Amino acid sequence: MQTSARRQNYPADVPHEIDPEQYRSLPHMFDEAFARYAERPFSVCMERWMSYGELDTLSKALGAWLQSLGLAPGARVAIMLPNVPQFAVTMCGVLRAGYTCVNVNPLYTARELEHQLKDSGATAIVILENFAATLEQVIERTPIKHVVVTSMGDLLGGLYGAWITVAVRHLAKMVPPYKLPLGNGRTVTPFSKVIEDGRGRGLAPDQSTLDSVAFLQYTGGTTGLSKGAVLTHRNIVAATLQAEAWFTPALSRAGDLSKVNSIAALPLYHIFALTLCLLVIRQGSHMTLVPNPRDFDKFIAVLKKRPFHMLPAVNTLFNALLMHPGFKSIDFSTLFVSQAGGMAASEGTAQRWFEATGCPMIEGWGMSETCAIGTNNPVSNTKFTGTIGLPLPSIEIAIKDDEGNSLPVGAPGELCIRGPNVMTGYYNQPAETAAAFTADGFMRTGDIAVMQEDGYSRIVDRKKDMILVSGFNVFPNELENVISLCPGVVECAAVGVPDEKQGEAIKVFVVRKDAALTEEAVLQYCNGQLTGYKRPKHIEFRDSLPKTNVGKILRRELRTSASV
Numbered sequence: 001m002q003t004s005a006r007r008q009n010y011p012a013d014v015p016h017e018i019d020p021e022q023y024r025s026l027p028h029m030f031d032e033a034f035a036r037y038a039e040r041p042f043s044v045c046m047e048r049w050m051s052y053g054e055l056d057t058l059s060k061a062l063g064a065w066l067q068s069l070g071l072a073p074g075a076r077v078a079i080m081l082p083n084v085p086q087f088a089v090t091m092c093g094v095l096r097a098g099y100t101c102v103n104v105n106p107l108y109t110a111r112e113l114e115h116q117l118k119d120s121g122a123t124a125i126v127i128l129e130n131f132a133a134t135l136e137q138v139i140e141r142t143p144i145k146h147v148v149v150t151s152m153g154d155l156l157g158g159l160y161g162a163w164i165t166v167a168v169r170h171l172a173k174m175v176p177p178y179k180l181p182l183g184n185g186r187t188v189t190p191f192s193k194v195i196e197d198g199r200g201r202g203l204a205p206d207q208s209t210l211d212s213v214a215f216l217q218y219t220g221g222t223t224g225l226s227k228g229a230v231l232t233h234r235n236i237v238a239a240t241l242q243a244e245a246w247f248t249p250a251l252s253r254a255g256d257l258s259k260v261n262s263i264a265a266l267p268l269y270h271i272f273a274l275t276l277c278l279l280v281i282r283q284g285s286h287m288t289l290v291p292n293p294r295d296f297d298k299f300i301a302v303l304k305k306r307p308f309h310m311l312p313a314v315n316t317l318f319n320a321l322l323m324h325p326g327f328k329s330i331d332f333s334t335l336f337v338s339q340a341g342g343m344a345a346s347e348g349t350a351q352r353w354f355e356a357t358g359c360p361m362i363e364g365w366g367m368s369e370t371c372a373i374g375t376n377n378p379v380s381n382t383k384f385t386g387t388i389g390l391p392l393p394s395i396e397i398a399i400k401d402d403e404g405n406s407l408p409v410g411a412p413g414e415l416c417i418r419g420p421n422v423m424t425g426y427y428n429q430p431a432e433t434a435a436a437f438t439a440d441g442f443m444r445t446g447d448i449a450v451m452q453e454d455g456y457s458r459i460v461d462r463k464k465d466m467i468l469v470s471g472f473n474v475f476p477n478e479l480e481n482v483i484s485l486c487p488g489v490v491e492c493a494a495v496g497v498p499d500e501k502q503g504e505a506i507k508v509f510v511v512r513k514d515a516a517l518t519e520e521a522v523l524q525y526c527n528g529q530l531t532g533y534k535r536p537k538h539i540e541f542r543d544s545l546p547k548t549n550v551g552k553i554l555r556r557e558l559r560t561s562a563s564v
Helices: 002-009 026-038 052-068 084-095 109-122 131-142 156-170 190-199 234-256 271-283 296-303 315-323 347-357 430-436 478-482 521-527 555-561
Strands: 041-045 048-051 074-079 100-103 124-128 148-149 188-191 215-217 226-231 261-264 286-289 310-313 337-340 363-364 395-402 413-418 443-449 459-461 467-469 472-474 489-499 503-511 538-541
Touching: 026 052, 026 084, 026 234, 026 271, 041 052, 041 084, 048 052, 048 226, 048 261, 052 084, 052 190, 074 084, 074 109, 074 148, 084 100, 084 124, 084 271, 100 109, 109 131, 109 226, 131 148, 131 337, 188 190, 188 538, 215 234, 234 271, 234 337, 261 271, 261 538, 271 286, 271 310, 296 315, 310 315, 315 337, 315 347, 337 347, 347 363, 395 443, 413 459, 430 443, 467 489, 472 478, 478 489, 478 503, 478 521, 489 555, 521 538
Parallel strands: 041 286, 074 100, 074 124, 100 215, 124 148, 148 188, 261 286, 261 310, 310 337, 337 363, 503 538
Antiparallel strands: 041 048, 215 226, 395 413, 413 443, 443 459, 467 472, 489 503
């Protein structure tokens, strides 16, 4: 039923299946693109352009330098960078050298960074100097042996790039002092020297296959610690081809894919934007890098620079743009795809967006575990459906009960997914991996959904206690583990509550042993332990928390009673 409904309602020019076997690995896909599109622009950042030929040369140099370190095949290399040209160079270089990328949120606190580096076993890291002070705090307790430090102006060219670096360091004062320790075989090398040394070395042929691990993409953990979704080259290639199949019919309206300009405002370390970057490489188009989308004045100025055709964003970003006074001065005549994901899209925001731009918000659904690909509404839609759409090519969606049995159309159950883009499991987490899959190979998503007769699905609830803040997963266990260590706290519980701007905001219920403990003290403690989107917005003190007979905190009851 589901397959026939999907085929019947697919846009006519979208294939039902994709074939990741056309590539041996991601580097094979890169090599093809670099050779075919060498003269085309790949990215623009602060009005400095990088061509595919330059991306080829630079990533080859970085990869050759990494190989010169003698890292074992498949070694994990952490990437702690915002949306700057160094990100794509590093990502492609790591993969072309035969290693595994570990994307790291640059805004992580020391505690969060330490966990991810230790859990992944990363032995090398490429990091923007703005965040090196955080690394300094934990590096001695991690496996990191090789640090590559880059500055904001690297790859922005000559005097201009040097001026940007000076401005960031000394005028904006965005680089806290740091000193990374040497010894025990540890090296610290400037990015520019890495490229210089790597240019003189040959890049050994990549031995990766489609079954090799390409990324460890970290996501929230039900045990309170984030866990790495193991994404193979097959997973990433498949997701890229699925995105291409779905979006090309709309983007081809530009007449020439090389002219297509996609806006990379969402962070590239996040799976949503990462998949956009890979799609750009596959189709030979280019993207505009927005290092800080929260600076809306500059963001609006970037959007006014030149025509743009694809804008992926979370609902909160669409809404924030709509609210900006400069929004109406933007030319949206070439915007063909406004892709909403990462969090539920609001019908009100979608309606205002369409009225203002003439381009409908197209809602989709995906996870880190599925390379951001899962279901999507057709890009030919002209109105908001309120559903998450149809499964993309080569993907099967099933609605199942707790025993793994498929449910009939219209019956609510857990949304489950099977396809070549779905992760192989969680890194070094056999129990979590086993629990994530059904006997017939579907991955459980934790979302409760209903499938309609037409094959479209609608999310109706969340099985997990995950909180979704502006498209980022936040698991209550992690917050509770951290806040329970705050002096004066007996126990606590974290839940998500509705928030107009963020979709959900974090509310923490606290039972205190020290009556003098204040909201400000708890929030200050959280600021030092949790990155921005994980910090609670609301604190409520209670004498006790509702629990089951066996002592498990009833978060659902707290969500129901929450008043903010």
